[in-house]
Amino acid sequence: MRAVVVGAGIGGLVAAQVLKRAGLEVVVLEAHTYPGGLAGSFHHRGFRFEAGATLLTGLAPGAPLALALEAAGVEPPVRPLPEGFPLLQVLLPRGPLVRPVGREAEREAQVDFFGKGVLPFWAWQRDRAERLLALAPRLPWPPEPEEAPLLLRTLPGLLPLLPDLLARASRRAPEDPAFRLFLEAQLRITAQTEDPYALYAALGLDLPHLGAALPPYVGLLAEALAGGLEVRYKARAVRLLHREGRAHGVEVVYGGRRRGEREVVAGEVFVLNVPPEPLLGLPERVPGDGWGAFVVYGVLPFRASPPYYRQNARERPFAFLSLRPEGERTLFSLSLHTPLALWAGLEGEDYRRAKARWQAKALALGEALLPGLREAILLFAATPLTYRRFAGRAWVGGIPQTHPFRFPRVRLLRNAFRVGEGVFPGQGIPAAALSGLRAARLALAYLGLGGVLGNPLAPGPSYPPAP
Numbered sequence: 001m002r003a004v005v006v007g008a009g010i011g012g013l014v015a016a017q018v019l020k021r022a023g024l025e026v027v028v029l030e031a032h033t034y035p036g037g038l039a040g041s042f043h044h045r046g047f048r049f050e051a052g053a054t055l056l057t058g059l060a061p062g063a064p065l066a067l068a069l070e071a072a073g074v075e076p077p078v079r080p081l082p083e084g085f086p087l088l089q090v091l092l093p094r095g096p097l098v099r100p101v102g103r104e105a106e107r108e109a110q111v112d113f114f115g116k117g118v119l120p121f122w123a124w125q126r127d128r129a130e131r132l133l134a135l136a137p138r139l140p141w142p143p144e145p146e147e148a149p150l151l152l153r154t155l156p157g158l159l160p161l162l163p164d165l166l167a168r169a170s171r172r173a174p175e176d177p178a179f180r181l182f183l184e185a186q187l188r189i190t191a192q193t194e195d196p197y198a199l200y201a202a203l204g205l206d207l208p209h210l211g212a213a214l215p216p217y218v219g220l221l222a223e224a225l226a227g228g229l230e231v232r233y234k235a236r237a238v239r240l241l242h243r244e245g246r247a248h249g250v251e252v253v254y255g256g257r258r259r260g261e262r263e264v265v266a267g268e269v270f271v272l273n274v275p276p277e278p279l280l281g282l283p284e285r286v287p288g289d290g291w292g293a294f295v296v297y298g299v300l301p302f303r304a305s306p307p308y309y310r311q312n313a314r315e316r317p318f319a320f321l322s323l324r325p326e327g328e329r330t331l332f333s334l335s336l337h338t339p340l341a342l343w344a345g346l347e348g349e350d351y352r353r354a355k356a357r358w359q360a361k362a363l364a365l366g367e368a369l370l371p372g373l374r375e376a377i378l379l380f381a382a383t384p385l386t387y388r389r390f391a392g393r394a395w396v397g398g399i400p401q402t403h404p405f406r407f408p409r410v411r412l413l414r415n416a417f418r419v420g421e422g423v424f425p426g427q428g429i430p431a432a433a434l435s436g437l438r439a440a441r442l443a444l445a446y447l448g449l450g451g452v453l454g455n456p457l458a459p460g461p462s463y464p465p466a467p
Helices: 010-021 064-072 103-114 116-138 145-166 177-191 198-204 219-226 348-367 384-391 428-446
Strands: 002-006 025-030 041-044 047-050 086-092 095-100 230-233 235-243 246-254 262-266 269-272 291-300 309-312 319-326 329-339 378-382 411-413 416-418
Touching: 002 010, 002 246, 002 262, 010 025, 010 064, 010 219, 010 269, 010 428, 025 235, 041 219, 047 329, 064 116, 064 428, 086 177, 095 103, 103 116, 103 177, 116 145, 116 198, 116 428, 145 198, 145 428, 177 198, 177 309, 246 411, 269 428, 291 348, 291 384, 319 348, 329 348, 348 378, 378 384, 416 428
Parallel strands: 002 025, 002 269, 025 230, 086 309, 269 416
Antiparallel strands: 041 047, 086 095, 235 246, 246 262, 291 329, 291 378, 309 319, 319 329, 411 416
């Protein structure tokens, strides 16, 4: 039996490895020349830059990414940072606040900066994050019919969380305007909205404490996950062939040495790590409140010091700076959220002017985070139209976490499943990895292989034990 995975993003690669371990023949189709998608790394003028994601987290024992890697049989390519490491510096009107690794270390930093009035918020955040993390590996949403028993088994753990499923994060926050600004800036990164539902906010704020790591480049994870798989690069899927509710093949157009050659890759189950609508001849669904990214990339002629992640929350749009020292140089990416409508239809001189304006805005915000950004020996920028060209879509970052009832079903057809940031919960590498694990379990259940690798729909281990 063959599984066909379209897209070598993190979710697709996790699914591929789990299915391969279950004894299936697996073929991964990837339009680019490298794995990872928006969690991959690309080369430009002799340097390696991140295509999208810059932070790797979730590697603590039992945390989401660690669980997915264990199920995939892949060793983590890097170790988590030690407790107290200065991970992220947030620049606020009253000065910089550092978010260190570890809840206790962050608790002390928060009290020093904001005062003891924030302690009840962080106690609530820790409780909700730990409860949710205990459920995350086994929480199917929206549930497929065969997952109903699993959802019922999670209900006792979900019941204490229901009030925060309906409340907004702002209702839990202290009234301190400085703290609320800090919170909005953090949640814009992790939830694609400044006021998500409270339960997701608690989890999004926990990212520094789930086993954050500093790999030489983020694409290292995708390369590790692609190891041992048959990945066909420069293989662009153009159509999903199906009849009577079941997929039976993917039509592929090859590039490179096979440029222009077409082939139908047949299979019994299919995992889609790309927007599925174009493969079905439908227009892509983009959330009306979805965001694009404007990213400035560069190489600095000096070595920067930690924190290697910095955010300017003094003004909007919040600028996020990621640094990667290499010898006596530093590679950086400086990103801003940008409205998709602003770039729609732009071309020629209008496009160049808009790009120049946003680059100047980004560098002005970035200079406050690291003086000397304009000294870059290499500087270039990507817009939503750049992402559309290279990633196939202008919308990036996942569905804004305004509520959990806006996500599509994972199953497209009886034997075709979607993964990645378009499915619940859809934010960050750990979420994408869990989506791949869930899709693989559903595919195995469809094939009647529930006895392989244990029961594929059984709940996995908890992280950490729920209070």
